[in-house]
Amino acid sequence: MKIDTHVHTRNSADGRDSISEICRQAVEKGISFLCTTDHLDYDLKYGGHAAVPWKHIDLDEYKAEWLEAKEALGEDSGLELRFGIEAGWSKKAEKHLEELLPRYDFDQVINSVHFVLGWDVYFPQAFWFKPKKRLYSQYLKNVLESLDAPYEYDVVAHFGYVTRNAPYKDKSLNYSDYPELFDKILLKVIEKGKALEINTHKTWYPTDEILRRYYALGGRKISFGSDSHRGQLCEDYEKVCAYLLDIGFTHFSVFRKHVESLVEIPRF
Template identity: 30%
Template structure:
């Protein structure tokens, strides 16, 4: 049995049509103990037609109603997937200070203020050059920003760019990836295993196994597992593989959060 899903989106995220209650019903069907809603907030997202912002006063009306309704069946927690960019640090801090989040995923959805999804970031870059520059942005984000708990979908850059083979070899980027992992560990930040890479046909989690293994070797302890589900059908998708990966590299515990404080449970 799986304990939780710590990366879930609802129709409060621009890229999901799933009502919060539908996600809860599926989580209860799967006998989850907890579910963490992590809808998108991305300040100054480079695509002007894409608005990744949430009115949390309105959000909490729905969230608290659902949380109370199902309180005897599942622990529903308030999280957010925050798009990290150094120049929006004040906006991030102001939002986090205003609301009582349990958990914050820090994700890099834009690099050099350019959109990954629409391809702008990849223009005039070779594949390895683009991937390295993306990791350099991630390193800057996790080094300079504080208001996050785990680094989200670390190597998801493979999803984007008009390249023939969408693959990334850890050994080609071990120097910069190791710096990211060391920075997370030094700052008591964690890493997530995000199973959406399998859902989307890339035959890997984010991060891939060698990166997860390296995180453990370097002393990483804080590990969450999330599906990045945008619909009920993908809640806990491929979590059997995620749990197996975690155990394979030596993790015996995964991390839960409440009021931004980590706790550890056996797997």
């Protein structure tokens, strides 16, 4: 069974395809469970910096388009379509998300950290004049704090994302540099019963040592997200399945109205 539970549509400023086009691609790829998860980044509205003026999502439009695509899909497509959101955490965004998220009846909420020290770390400007240690330790502290978000969420996304566009000569974020912080985060994910995501957009996150540490600490809940923005549904799915089975994971977590179901990780 092929699943993908982190997918962007044209309702994200950086997404391309309509939801019905994504459904068409999913059916073609033999995907049987797909959750769309567009960006909801309140920081952009409340003083955060991005190098380009991202358009903020219109949740009503997103929901209307999703309902239409769901209906058009029908019962016999072999694809179960679910409605999700990628909620960008920050201390400022928390209260807005707490108020807004319950109004949309999401199947799955992804908890993400994109902003560190006021900047979206997607952009090089986020790193200007900031030594690696300052930026990375603050990222980890943000992730730790995000786990106590006052709203319902299911998945902890792309843990380690801060390194993606980092300009440092050695941009790796190693367990040995922050063992206590890493363990606090991983133990909290486990204690709260959240699923840690394996994200295959460009670089895989988390890194091998962090994923193995999660497993060693008792973490078993894992979700799969291609984080597709332009037709990359289920990217590296077969490789990821083999890799996770090798570590010892047996099931992916998927969510319907925040209720978890387990899907056996297939052997190809």
